[in-house]
Amino acid sequence: MTALAMAILSAFQGLLDDPAGLLSEGSANPLDRDWENADPDDPAWEFLSPQALPDPGTGCIIGVIDDAIPFVHQRFTLPGNLSRTASVWLQDARFRSDRGGDLPSGAEWRGAELSELLARAATGDLPGEDAIYRLTGAVDLAHPAIPSGAFETGHGAAVATLAAGFDPADSRARNHPLIAVCLPPRITADSSGVLAPLPILTGxxxxxxxxxxxxRFIERQGGLPHGSVRLPVVINVSLGLTAGPRDGSTLIERFMDAVSARQADDLGPVRFVLPSGNHRQDRLRARLRPGQQIGWRLPPGDTTFNAIEIWGPPQDHAPRGDLQITLTAPGRAPATTALTLPWQYSVLSDPDGRPLARAYYTPHRLRDGRWRDGIVAIALPTCPERLREPFAPPGEWRIQIAEGAPDGLYDLSAQRDAVIRGFRRGALQSWFHDPAYRNCDARGFPILTDAQNGGDPLAIRTDTVNTYATGDWPLRGGSAYRRNERATVPTALLNDTQPGDCLAPVDQAENNACMIVRGRDSGSFALSSGTSLAAPQLARWMALQLSQGKVLDSRAAIRRLAESQSARHAPTPVVDFPARFPEF
Incomplete structure:
Protein backbone atom coordinates (compact mmCIF):
# COMPACT_ATOMS: atom_id res chain seq x y z
CA MET A 1 0.00 0.00 0.00
CA THR A 2 2.90 2.38 0.69
CA ALA A 3 4.24 1.93 -2.84
CA LEU A 4 0.75 2.49 -4.26
CA ALA A 5 0.29 5.64 -2.17
CA MET A 6 3.63 7.01 -3.39
CA ALA A 7 2.68 6.24 -6.99
CA ILE A 8 -0.62 8.08 -6.54
CA LEU A 9 1.13 11.12 -5.05
CA SER A 10 3.57 11.06 -7.96
CA ALA A 11 0.66 10.95 -10.40
CA PHE A 12 -1.04 13.85 -8.61
CA GLN A 13 2.18 15.85 -8.80
CA GLY A 14 2.35 14.95 -12.47
CA LEU A 15 -0.96 16.70 -13.09
CA LEU A 16 0.26 19.69 -11.11
CA ASP A 17 3.34 19.91 -13.31
CA ASP A 18 1.16 19.34 -16.42
CA PRO A 19 3.92 17.82 -18.56
CA ALA A 20 1.55 16.92 -21.41
CA GLY A 21 0.06 20.41 -21.66
CA LEU A 22 -3.41 19.17 -20.75
CA LEU A 23 -4.53 22.40 -19.09
CA SER A 24 -5.36 25.74 -20.62
CA GLU A 25 -3.57 28.88 -19.53
CA GLY A 26 -4.93 30.18 -16.26
CA SER A 27 -6.22 26.78 -15.11
CA ALA A 28 -3.32 25.66 -12.91
CA ASN A 29 -3.36 26.50 -9.19
CA PRO A 30 -0.56 29.05 -8.63
CA LEU A 31 -0.99 29.01 -4.85
CA ASP A 32 0.58 26.87 -2.16
CA ARG A 33 -1.82 23.96 -1.98
CA ASP A 34 -3.48 23.31 1.35
CA TRP A 35 -3.69 19.52 1.45
CA GLU A 36 -5.55 19.60 4.78
CA ASN A 37 -7.90 22.32 3.60
CA ALA A 38 -11.03 22.40 5.74
CA ASP A 39 -14.20 23.65 4.13
CA PRO A 40 -14.84 27.30 5.03
CA ASP A 41 -17.84 28.27 7.12
CA ASP A 42 -19.20 30.54 4.40
CA PRO A 43 -22.83 29.40 3.76
CA ALA A 44 -22.31 30.02 0.05
CA TRP A 45 -19.74 27.22 0.11
CA GLU A 46 -22.11 24.59 1.48
CA PHE A 47 -22.42 21.31 -0.37
CA LEU A 48 -26.20 21.32 -0.56
CA SER A 49 -29.15 23.34 0.64
CA PRO A 50 -30.79 21.87 3.77
CA GLN A 51 -33.83 20.79 1.72
CA ALA A 52 -31.56 18.86 -0.67
CA LEU A 53 -29.58 16.83 1.87
CA PRO A 54 -29.87 13.04 1.46
CA ASP A 55 -31.14 10.80 4.22
CA PRO A 56 -28.10 9.72 6.28
CA GLY A 57 -29.39 6.15 6.37
CA THR A 58 -30.59 5.61 2.81
CA GLY A 59 -28.53 7.98 0.67
CA CYS A 60 -25.88 6.99 -1.88
CA ILE A 61 -23.51 9.40 -3.62
CA ILE A 62 -23.06 9.00 -7.38
CA GLY A 63 -19.76 10.18 -8.84
CA VAL A 64 -19.25 10.72 -12.57
CA ILE A 65 -15.98 11.46 -14.37
CA ASP A 66 -16.48 12.52 -17.98
CA ASP A 67 -16.38 15.34 -20.50
CA ALA A 68 -18.65 18.40 -20.25
CA ILE A 69 -21.12 17.17 -17.61
CA PRO A 70 -24.20 19.48 -17.57
CA PHE A 71 -24.25 19.92 -13.80
CA VAL A 72 -27.26 22.30 -13.69
CA HIS A 73 -29.43 20.14 -15.93
CA GLN A 74 -33.01 19.84 -14.73
CA ARG A 75 -32.41 16.15 -13.96
CA PHE A 76 -29.86 17.18 -11.31
CA THR A 77 -32.30 19.43 -9.44
CA LEU A 78 -35.11 19.22 -6.91
CA PRO A 79 -38.32 21.28 -6.79
CA GLY A 80 -37.62 24.89 -5.92
CA ASN A 81 -34.52 25.14 -8.16
CA LEU A 82 -32.37 23.26 -5.67
CA SER A 83 -29.22 21.64 -7.00
CA ARG A 84 -28.53 17.95 -6.38
CA THR A 85 -25.00 18.46 -7.65
CA ALA A 86 -23.12 18.61 -4.36
CA SER A 87 -19.83 19.49 -6.03
CA VAL A 88 -18.41 19.76 -9.53
CA TRP A 89 -14.74 20.12 -10.43
CA LEU A 90 -14.09 21.77 -13.79
CA GLN A 91 -10.49 20.64 -14.22
CA ASP A 92 -9.69 22.99 -17.11
CA ALA A 93 -11.64 26.09 -16.02
CA ARG A 94 -9.84 29.21 -14.86
CA PHE A 95 -8.61 28.66 -11.31
CA ARG A 96 -10.78 30.07 -8.51
CA SER A 97 -8.37 31.63 -6.05
CA ASP A 98 -11.08 31.84 -3.36
CA ARG A 99 -12.12 28.19 -3.60
CA GLY A 100 -10.58 24.72 -3.80
CA GLY A 101 -7.19 25.39 -2.25
CA ASP A 102 -6.39 21.68 -2.35
CA LEU A 103 -7.02 21.33 -6.10
CA PRO A 104 -4.24 21.32 -8.69
CA SER A 105 -6.27 23.25 -11.24
CA GLY A 106 -9.63 24.50 -12.37
CA ALA A 107 -12.70 25.54 -10.44
CA GLU A 108 -14.94 23.82 -7.93
CA TRP A 109 -18.59 24.80 -7.52
CA ARG A 110 -20.79 23.56 -4.71
CA GLY A 111 -24.49 22.86 -4.51
CA ALA A 112 -25.49 25.96 -2.53
CA GLU A 113 -23.84 28.22 -5.11
CA LEU A 114 -25.46 26.32 -7.95
CA SER A 115 -28.88 26.56 -6.30
CA GLU A 116 -28.45 30.33 -6.10
CA LEU A 117 -27.54 30.49 -9.79
CA LEU A 118 -30.52 28.30 -10.70
CA ALA A 119 -32.81 30.62 -8.72
CA ARG A 120 -31.41 33.61 -10.61
CA ALA A 121 -32.02 31.83 -13.91
CA ALA A 122 -35.60 31.04 -12.86
CA THR A 123 -36.32 34.73 -12.17
CA GLY A 124 -34.68 35.88 -15.40
CA ASP A 125 -31.68 37.48 -13.70
CA LEU A 126 -29.54 34.99 -15.65
CA PRO A 127 -30.65 34.06 -19.18
CA GLY A 128 -30.90 30.30 -18.70
CA GLU A 129 -28.58 27.37 -18.11
CA ASP A 130 -26.09 28.44 -20.76
CA ALA A 131 -25.38 31.63 -18.80
CA ILE A 132 -24.59 29.49 -15.73
CA TYR A 133 -22.12 27.39 -17.70
CA ARG A 134 -20.41 30.54 -18.94
CA LEU A 135 -20.36 32.16 -15.50
CA THR A 136 -18.85 29.07 -13.85
CA GLY A 137 -16.22 28.62 -16.57
CA ALA A 138 -17.64 25.36 -17.88
CA VAL A 139 -17.95 27.19 -21.21
CA ASP A 140 -15.15 29.66 -21.89
CA LEU A 141 -14.75 30.55 -25.55
CA ALA A 142 -11.62 32.55 -24.72
CA HIS A 143 -9.85 29.32 -23.73
CA PRO A 144 -7.78 27.77 -26.53
CA ALA A 145 -9.21 24.31 -25.83
CA ILE A 146 -12.21 22.97 -27.73
CA PRO A 147 -15.32 24.27 -25.89
CA SER A 148 -16.98 20.87 -25.50
CA GLY A 149 -19.14 22.29 -22.71
CA ALA A 150 -20.98 24.27 -25.39
CA PHE A 151 -21.88 21.21 -27.47
CA GLU A 152 -25.62 20.65 -27.59
CA THR A 153 -25.10 16.90 -27.28
CA GLY A 154 -22.07 15.41 -25.62
CA HIS A 155 -20.69 12.26 -24.08
CA GLY A 156 -20.79 13.60 -20.53
CA ALA A 157 -24.40 14.76 -20.84
CA ALA A 158 -25.61 11.33 -21.93
CA VAL A 159 -23.55 9.45 -19.34
CA ALA A 160 -24.21 11.66 -16.31
CA THR A 161 -27.97 11.89 -16.80
CA LEU A 162 -28.19 8.11 -17.16
CA ALA A 163 -26.13 7.60 -14.00
CA ALA A 164 -27.58 10.25 -11.70
CA GLY A 165 -30.45 11.99 -13.47
CA PHE A 166 -33.89 11.85 -11.83
CA ASP A 167 -37.15 13.64 -12.35
CA PRO A 168 -37.10 16.41 -9.71
CA ALA A 169 -40.37 15.06 -8.31
CA ASP A 170 -38.99 11.52 -7.94
CA SER A 171 -38.82 10.65 -4.25
CA ARG A 172 -35.49 8.89 -4.80
CA ALA A 173 -33.75 11.91 -6.31
CA ARG A 174 -32.83 13.62 -3.05
CA ASN A 175 -31.00 10.55 -1.78
CA HIS A 176 -28.57 10.50 -4.71
CA PRO A 177 -26.41 13.63 -4.76
CA LEU A 178 -23.99 13.98 -7.66
CA ILE A 179 -20.27 14.72 -7.42
CA ALA A 180 -18.99 15.42 -10.92
CA VAL A 181 -15.58 15.83 -12.53
CA CYS A 182 -15.36 17.48 -15.95
CA LEU A 183 -12.13 16.45 -17.67
CA PRO A 184 -10.03 18.87 -19.75
CA PRO A 185 -11.29 18.93 -23.36
CA ARG A 186 -7.81 17.97 -24.56
CA ILE A 187 -8.39 14.57 -22.94
CA THR A 188 -11.45 13.91 -25.08
CA ALA A 189 -9.86 15.42 -28.16
CA ASP A 190 -6.90 13.02 -27.96
CA SER A 191 -7.80 10.18 -30.31
CA SER A 192 -5.65 7.61 -28.47
CA GLY A 193 -6.90 8.35 -24.95
CA VAL A 194 -3.44 7.90 -23.45
CA LEU A 195 -3.51 11.34 -21.79
CA ALA A 196 -6.53 10.43 -19.64
CA PRO A 197 -5.12 8.35 -16.72
CA LEU A 198 -3.72 11.23 -14.63
CA PRO A 199 -6.85 13.44 -14.78
CA ILE A 200 -9.07 10.40 -14.15
CA LEU A 201 -7.00 9.37 -11.14
CA THR A 202 -7.12 12.86 -9.65
CA GLY A 203 -10.85 12.92 -10.39
CA ARG A 216 -19.26 15.49 7.69
CA PHE A 217 -21.41 18.35 6.38
CA ILE A 218 -24.57 16.25 6.81
CA GLU A 219 -23.49 15.46 10.38
CA ARG A 220 -23.02 19.14 11.21
CA GLN A 221 -26.34 20.11 9.66
CA GLY A 222 -28.20 17.37 11.53
CA GLY A 223 -26.32 17.58 14.82
CA LEU A 224 -25.14 13.98 14.40
CA PRO A 225 -22.01 12.43 15.95
CA HIS A 226 -18.80 12.69 13.97
CA GLY A 227 -18.30 9.66 11.76
CA SER A 228 -21.90 8.49 12.07
CA VAL A 229 -22.83 9.34 8.45
CA ARG A 230 -21.12 6.97 6.04
CA LEU A 231 -22.81 7.20 2.68
CA PRO A 232 -21.79 4.65 0.03
CA VAL A 233 -20.33 5.94 -3.24
CA VAL A 234 -20.67 4.62 -6.79
CA ILE A 235 -18.26 6.11 -9.34
CA ASN A 236 -18.89 5.79 -13.08
CA VAL A 237 -15.99 6.22 -15.53
CA SER A 238 -17.31 5.70 -19.07
CA LEU A 239 -13.88 5.98 -20.64
CA GLY A 240 -11.27 3.45 -21.65
CA LEU A 241 -8.37 2.28 -23.76
CA THR A 242 -7.89 -0.63 -26.13
CA ALA A 243 -4.15 -1.18 -25.56
CA GLY A 244 -2.49 -2.13 -22.29
CA PRO A 245 -1.29 -5.08 -20.23
CA ARG A 246 -4.81 -6.21 -19.17
CA ASP A 247 -3.53 -7.74 -15.96
CA GLY A 248 -4.89 -5.29 -13.38
CA SER A 249 -1.47 -3.75 -12.75
CA THR A 250 -1.96 -0.21 -14.08
CA LEU A 251 -2.07 2.56 -11.49
CA ILE A 252 -5.75 3.33 -12.06
CA GLU A 253 -6.73 -0.34 -11.68
CA ARG A 254 -4.62 -0.83 -8.56
CA PHE A 255 -6.08 2.30 -7.00
CA MET A 256 -9.68 1.33 -7.75
CA ASP A 257 -9.04 -2.13 -6.30
CA ALA A 258 -7.41 -0.72 -3.16
CA VAL A 259 -10.24 1.76 -2.56
CA SER A 260 -12.90 -0.90 -3.16
CA ALA A 261 -11.28 -3.48 -0.89
CA ARG A 262 -10.73 -1.15 2.06
CA GLN A 263 -13.66 -0.11 4.24
CA ALA A 264 -12.96 3.41 5.52
CA ASP A 265 -14.03 4.51 9.00
CA ASP A 266 -15.65 7.73 7.78
CA LEU A 267 -17.24 6.70 4.45
CA GLY A 268 -19.37 3.89 3.12
CA PRO A 269 -18.19 1.38 0.50
CA VAL A 270 -16.87 2.82 -2.76
CA ARG A 271 -17.70 0.93 -5.95
CA PHE A 272 -16.67 1.55 -9.55
CA VAL A 273 -18.46 0.86 -12.83
CA LEU A 274 -16.70 0.94 -16.20
CA PRO A 275 -17.76 0.06 -19.75
CA SER A 276 -16.44 -3.19 -21.15
CA GLY A 277 -15.69 -1.49 -24.48
CA ASN A 278 -16.94 -1.54 -28.06
CA HIS A 279 -14.10 -3.16 -30.00
CA ARG A 280 -14.87 -6.87 -30.13
CA GLN A 281 -15.01 -6.92 -33.94
CA ASP A 282 -12.34 -4.32 -34.72
CA ARG A 283 -9.33 -6.69 -34.85
CA LEU A 284 -7.37 -4.73 -32.27
CA ARG A 285 -6.14 -7.80 -30.33
CA ALA A 286 -3.79 -10.61 -31.28
CA ARG A 287 -1.70 -13.30 -29.61
CA LEU A 288 1.60 -14.55 -30.99
CA ARG A 289 4.35 -16.94 -30.02
CA PRO A 290 8.06 -16.32 -30.68
CA GLY A 291 8.73 -16.45 -34.40
CA GLN A 292 5.11 -15.76 -35.40
CA GLN A 293 4.13 -12.58 -37.21
CA ILE A 294 0.94 -10.74 -38.10
CA GLY A 295 -0.05 -7.89 -40.38
CA TRP A 296 -0.67 -4.41 -38.96
CA ARG A 297 -2.63 -2.26 -41.38
CA LEU A 298 -2.22 1.50 -41.31
CA PRO A 299 -4.92 3.31 -43.31
CA PRO A 300 -3.98 6.07 -45.75
CA GLY A 301 -4.98 9.63 -44.92
CA ASP A 302 -4.49 9.23 -41.16
CA THR A 303 -3.25 12.47 -39.56
CA THR A 304 -2.62 10.89 -36.14
CA PHE A 305 -0.05 8.49 -34.73
CA ASN A 306 -0.81 4.76 -34.62
CA ALA A 307 0.39 2.65 -31.71
CA ILE A 308 0.47 -0.98 -30.67
CA GLU A 309 1.56 -2.59 -27.42
CA ILE A 310 3.22 -6.00 -27.02
CA TRP A 311 3.25 -7.68 -23.61
CA GLY A 312 5.14 -10.86 -22.82
CA PRO A 313 4.36 -13.68 -20.38
CA PRO A 314 5.14 -13.13 -16.66
CA GLN A 315 8.79 -13.65 -15.67
CA ASP A 316 10.34 -14.24 -12.24
CA HIS A 317 13.37 -12.05 -12.95
CA ALA A 318 13.85 -8.33 -13.50
CA PRO A 319 13.64 -7.07 -17.11
CA ARG A 320 16.76 -7.76 -19.16
CA GLY A 321 15.70 -7.20 -22.75
CA ASP A 322 14.49 -10.72 -23.55
CA LEU A 323 11.66 -9.39 -25.72
CA GLN A 324 12.53 -8.00 -29.15
CA ILE A 325 10.27 -7.42 -32.14
CA THR A 326 10.82 -7.14 -35.88
CA LEU A 327 8.91 -4.43 -37.76
CA THR A 328 8.64 -4.47 -41.52
CA ALA A 329 7.14 -1.41 -43.19
CA PRO A 330 5.64 -1.75 -46.69
CA GLY A 331 8.44 -1.85 -49.25
CA ARG A 332 11.13 -1.72 -46.55
CA ALA A 333 13.58 -4.24 -45.15
CA PRO A 334 12.80 -5.82 -41.74
CA ALA A 335 14.21 -4.01 -38.69
CA THR A 336 14.66 -5.71 -35.30
CA THR A 337 14.87 -3.87 -31.99
CA ALA A 338 17.88 -4.18 -29.67
CA LEU A 339 16.41 -2.95 -26.38
CA THR A 340 18.09 -3.67 -23.05
CA LEU A 341 17.07 -0.94 -20.58
CA PRO A 342 13.58 0.33 -19.68
CA TRP A 343 12.45 3.28 -21.80
CA GLN A 344 15.15 2.76 -24.36
CA TYR A 345 13.81 3.15 -27.85
CA SER A 346 14.70 2.08 -31.36
CA VAL A 347 13.96 4.16 -34.44
CA LEU A 348 12.83 2.62 -37.72
CA SER A 349 13.90 4.92 -40.56
CA ASP A 350 13.54 4.97 -44.33
CA PRO A 351 16.57 4.68 -46.67
CA ASP A 352 17.04 8.47 -46.47
CA GLY A 353 17.23 8.41 -42.69
CA ARG A 354 13.77 9.86 -42.06
CA PRO A 355 11.98 8.25 -39.09
CA LEU A 356 8.94 6.07 -39.71
CA ALA A 357 8.28 4.58 -36.27
CA ARG A 358 9.72 4.14 -32.79
CA ALA A 359 9.67 1.16 -30.43
CA TYR A 360 9.93 1.79 -26.67
CA TYR A 361 10.92 -0.84 -24.11
CA THR A 362 8.26 -0.65 -21.35
CA PRO A 363 8.51 -3.57 -18.88
CA HIS A 364 6.41 -3.33 -15.75
CA ARG A 365 5.97 -5.11 -12.45
CA LEU A 366 2.91 -7.20 -11.66
CA ARG A 367 0.99 -7.16 -8.40
CA ASP A 368 2.53 -10.50 -7.37
CA GLY A 369 6.08 -9.15 -7.79
CA ARG A 370 6.82 -10.76 -11.14
CA TRP A 371 7.65 -8.80 -14.29
CA ARG A 372 6.30 -8.56 -17.82
CA ASP A 373 8.34 -7.39 -20.76
CA GLY A 374 6.59 -4.80 -22.88
CA ILE A 375 7.21 -2.85 -26.07
CA VAL A 376 5.18 0.06 -27.42
CA ALA A 377 5.58 0.67 -31.16
CA ILE A 378 4.39 4.03 -32.49
CA ALA A 379 4.15 4.76 -36.21
CA LEU A 380 4.03 8.28 -37.61
CA PRO A 381 0.84 9.53 -39.29
CA THR A 382 0.35 8.22 -42.81
CA CYS A 383 -0.77 11.70 -43.90
CA PRO A 384 1.40 14.51 -42.52
CA GLU A 385 -0.30 17.83 -41.86
CA ARG A 386 2.58 19.84 -43.33
CA LEU A 387 4.68 19.49 -46.44
CA ARG A 388 8.04 17.74 -46.11
CA GLU A 389 7.17 16.18 -42.76
CA PRO A 390 8.13 12.49 -42.45
CA PHE A 391 5.28 10.01 -42.58
CA ALA A 392 4.71 6.30 -42.21
CA PRO A 393 3.85 4.46 -45.43
CA PRO A 394 0.23 3.25 -45.38
CA GLY A 395 -0.57 -0.37 -46.02
CA GLU A 396 0.32 -3.62 -44.31
CA TRP A 397 3.21 -3.58 -41.88
CA ARG A 398 4.44 -6.86 -40.40
CA ILE A 399 5.12 -7.44 -36.71
CA GLN A 400 7.05 -10.47 -35.50
CA ILE A 401 8.05 -11.64 -32.04
CA ALA A 402 11.77 -12.31 -32.37
CA GLU A 403 12.83 -15.96 -32.37
CA GLY A 404 14.94 -15.66 -29.22
CA ALA A 405 12.13 -14.40 -26.97
CA PRO A 406 11.09 -16.62 -24.03
CA ASP A 407 8.45 -19.18 -24.88
CA GLY A 408 4.82 -18.31 -24.20
CA LEU A 409 1.97 -16.20 -25.53
CA TYR A 410 2.58 -12.53 -26.31
CA ASP A 411 -0.40 -10.18 -26.16
CA LEU A 412 -0.66 -7.54 -28.87
CA SER A 413 -3.18 -4.71 -28.87
CA ALA A 414 -3.65 -1.74 -31.17
CA GLN A 415 -4.45 1.50 -29.40
CA ARG A 416 -7.78 3.09 -30.21
CA ASP A 417 -7.63 5.98 -32.69
CA ALA A 418 -11.00 7.70 -32.63
CA VAL A 419 -12.72 10.71 -31.09
CA ILE A 420 -16.29 11.31 -30.00
CA ARG A 421 -18.66 13.53 -31.92
CA GLY A 422 -17.84 17.22 -31.93
CA PHE A 423 -14.06 16.89 -31.83
CA ARG A 424 -11.68 17.20 -34.74
CA ARG A 425 -11.73 14.23 -37.08
CA GLY A 426 -8.76 12.85 -38.98
CA ALA A 427 -8.02 9.83 -36.79
CA LEU A 428 -8.30 6.51 -38.63
CA GLN A 429 -8.08 3.20 -36.79
CA SER A 430 -5.28 0.75 -37.53
CA TRP A 431 -5.93 -2.98 -37.13
CA PHE A 432 -4.38 -6.43 -37.29
CA HIS A 433 -4.75 -8.39 -40.51
CA ASP A 434 -4.96 -12.15 -40.22
CA PRO A 435 -6.27 -14.29 -43.14
CA ALA A 436 -7.60 -16.84 -40.63
CA TYR A 437 -9.87 -14.21 -39.02
CA ARG A 438 -13.41 -14.27 -40.43
CA ASN A 439 -15.87 -11.41 -40.02
CA CYS A 440 -19.03 -13.27 -41.06
CA ASP A 441 -20.21 -16.83 -41.49
CA ALA A 442 -21.54 -18.38 -44.70
CA ARG A 443 -24.99 -16.87 -44.06
CA GLY A 444 -23.59 -13.36 -43.68
CA PHE A 445 -24.10 -13.17 -39.91
CA PRO A 446 -21.27 -11.71 -37.79
CA ILE A 447 -18.99 -14.18 -36.06
CA LEU A 448 -19.02 -13.27 -32.37
CA THR A 449 -16.42 -15.52 -30.71
CA ASP A 450 -13.08 -17.14 -31.48
CA ALA A 451 -14.74 -20.55 -31.13
CA GLN A 452 -17.25 -19.64 -33.84
CA ASN A 453 -14.42 -18.40 -36.03
CA GLY A 454 -12.75 -21.81 -36.03
CA GLY A 455 -9.19 -22.55 -37.02
CA ASP A 456 -6.35 -20.92 -35.12
CA PRO A 457 -6.55 -17.16 -35.81
CA LEU A 458 -3.86 -14.87 -34.44
CA ALA A 459 -6.27 -11.92 -34.26
CA ILE A 460 -8.78 -12.56 -31.48
CA ARG A 461 -12.07 -11.36 -30.03
CA THR A 462 -11.46 -12.72 -26.52
CA ASP A 463 -10.03 -10.31 -23.94
CA THR A 464 -10.85 -7.19 -25.94
CA VAL A 465 -12.17 -5.56 -22.75
CA ASN A 466 -11.41 -1.95 -21.81
CA THR A 467 -7.88 -1.93 -20.37
CA TYR A 468 -8.96 0.20 -17.39
CA ALA A 469 -11.27 -2.65 -16.36
CA THR A 470 -9.11 -5.71 -15.69
CA GLY A 471 -8.70 -5.23 -11.94
CA ASP A 472 -10.47 -7.38 -9.34
CA TRP A 473 -13.28 -5.06 -8.22
CA PRO A 474 -14.85 -2.71 -10.81
CA LEU A 475 -18.04 -3.88 -12.49
CA ARG A 476 -17.67 -4.13 -16.28
CA GLY A 477 -20.85 -3.15 -18.10
CA GLY A 478 -21.73 -4.47 -21.54
CA SER A 479 -24.57 -3.32 -23.77
CA ALA A 480 -27.51 -5.43 -24.90
CA TYR A 481 -30.21 -5.15 -27.54
CA ARG A 482 -33.51 -4.19 -25.97
CA ARG A 483 -35.48 -6.40 -28.34
CA ASN A 484 -33.83 -9.73 -27.48
CA GLU A 485 -31.52 -8.87 -24.51
CA ARG A 486 -28.49 -10.35 -26.25
CA ALA A 487 -25.12 -8.63 -26.02
CA THR A 488 -24.57 -6.20 -28.87
CA VAL A 489 -22.14 -7.25 -31.58
CA PRO A 490 -19.49 -4.58 -30.79
CA THR A 491 -19.45 -5.22 -27.01
CA ALA A 492 -15.95 -6.33 -26.02
CA LEU A 493 -15.33 -9.68 -24.37
CA LEU A 494 -13.66 -10.40 -21.05
CA ASN A 495 -10.91 -12.99 -20.79
CA ASP A 496 -13.59 -15.60 -19.98
CA THR A 497 -15.44 -14.67 -23.24
CA GLN A 498 -18.34 -12.97 -21.38
CA PRO A 499 -19.46 -9.55 -22.74
CA GLY A 500 -19.14 -7.98 -19.30
CA ASP A 501 -20.17 -8.82 -15.75
CA CYS A 502 -23.66 -7.42 -16.36
CA LEU A 503 -25.49 -6.02 -19.37
CA ALA A 504 -27.83 -3.06 -19.74
CA PRO A 505 -30.12 -2.42 -22.74
CA VAL A 506 -28.74 0.25 -25.06
CA ASP A 507 -29.47 -0.42 -28.74
CA GLN A 508 -33.02 -1.16 -29.81
CA ALA A 509 -32.05 -3.98 -32.19
CA GLU A 510 -29.32 -5.11 -34.58
CA ASN A 511 -30.70 -2.82 -37.30
CA ASN A 512 -31.43 0.08 -34.92
CA ALA A 513 -28.19 0.63 -33.04
CA CYS A 514 -29.02 3.59 -30.82
CA MET A 515 -30.92 4.80 -27.77
CA ILE A 516 -32.37 8.18 -26.84
CA VAL A 517 -30.16 10.11 -24.43
CA ARG A 518 -30.38 13.57 -22.93
CA GLY A 519 -28.46 16.53 -24.31
CA ARG A 520 -26.73 19.34 -22.48
CA ASP A 521 -29.78 21.59 -22.13
CA SER A 522 -32.80 20.48 -20.15
CA GLY A 523 -35.35 19.03 -22.55
CA SER A 524 -32.90 18.34 -25.37
CA PHE A 525 -32.09 14.84 -26.56
CA ALA A 526 -29.88 12.92 -28.97
CA LEU A 527 -29.25 9.41 -30.24
CA SER A 528 -26.19 7.51 -29.08
CA SER A 529 -24.85 4.00 -28.58
CA GLY A 530 -22.09 1.96 -26.96
CA THR A 531 -21.12 0.45 -23.63
CA SER A 532 -20.44 3.98 -22.34
CA LEU A 533 -24.23 4.13 -21.95
CA ALA A 534 -24.53 0.71 -20.34
CA ALA A 535 -22.09 1.52 -17.53
CA PRO A 536 -24.02 4.51 -16.10
CA GLN A 537 -27.26 2.53 -16.10
CA LEU A 538 -25.52 -0.13 -14.02
CA ALA A 539 -24.00 2.54 -11.76
CA ARG A 540 -27.49 3.93 -11.16
CA TRP A 541 -28.85 0.46 -10.41
CA MET A 542 -25.97 -0.24 -8.02
CA ALA A 543 -26.51 3.07 -6.19
CA LEU A 544 -30.16 2.17 -5.62
CA GLN A 545 -29.17 -1.25 -4.28
CA LEU A 546 -26.65 0.26 -1.86
CA SER A 547 -29.20 2.83 -0.68
CA GLN A 548 -31.48 -0.10 0.18
CA GLY A 549 -28.78 -1.64 2.35
CA LYS A 550 -27.69 -4.40 -0.04
CA VAL A 551 -24.20 -5.76 0.66
CA LEU A 552 -22.10 -5.64 -2.51
CA ASP A 553 -18.75 -6.72 -1.14
CA SER A 554 -17.34 -8.27 -4.32
CA ARG A 555 -17.84 -8.36 -8.05
CA ALA A 556 -19.33 -11.84 -7.68
CA ALA A 557 -21.85 -10.55 -5.11
CA ILE A 558 -22.93 -7.78 -7.48
CA ARG A 559 -23.42 -10.28 -10.27
CA ARG A 560 -25.42 -12.64 -8.04
CA LEU A 561 -27.73 -9.79 -7.07
CA ALA A 562 -28.15 -8.84 -10.73
CA GLU A 563 -28.98 -12.45 -11.59
CA SER A 564 -31.61 -12.58 -8.85
CA GLN A 565 -33.34 -9.52 -10.33
CA SER A 566 -32.89 -10.33 -14.01
CA ALA A 567 -35.35 -12.24 -16.14
CA ARG A 568 -32.36 -13.33 -18.22
CA HIS A 569 -29.22 -14.26 -16.32
CA ALA A 570 -27.51 -16.86 -18.49
CA PRO A 571 -24.81 -16.44 -19.46
CA THR A 572 -24.72 -12.72 -18.49
CA PRO A 573 -27.46 -11.00 -16.44
CA VAL A 574 -29.31 -8.08 -18.02
CA VAL A 575 -30.23 -5.26 -15.64
CA ASP A 576 -33.10 -3.43 -17.29
CA PHE A 577 -33.41 -0.26 -15.28
CA PRO A 578 -35.84 2.33 -16.72
CA ALA A 579 -33.49 5.32 -16.92
CA ARG A 580 -34.87 6.49 -20.25
CA PHE A 581 -37.28 9.11 -21.45
CA PRO A 582 -40.73 8.21 -20.09
CA GLU A 583 -42.23 10.42 -22.77
CA PHE A 584 -40.94 8.22 -25.62
Missing part, protein backbone atom coordinates in the same frame (compact mmCIF):
# COMPACT_ATOMS: atom_id res chain seq x y z
CA UNK A 204 -11.34 9.74 -8.34
CA UNK A 205 -9.39 11.29 -5.46
CA UNK A 206 -11.57 14.40 -5.69
CA UNK A 207 -14.83 12.43 -5.56
CA UNK A 208 -13.71 10.41 -2.53
CA UNK A 209 -12.45 13.50 -0.71
CA UNK A 210 -15.63 15.47 -1.37
CA UNK A 211 -17.80 12.47 -0.45
CA UNK A 212 -16.10 12.36 2.95
CA UNK A 213 -16.62 16.08 3.44
CA UNK A 214 -20.25 15.80 2.38
CA UNK A 215 -20.79 13.16 5.07
Missing amino acids: ILFIITRARRLC
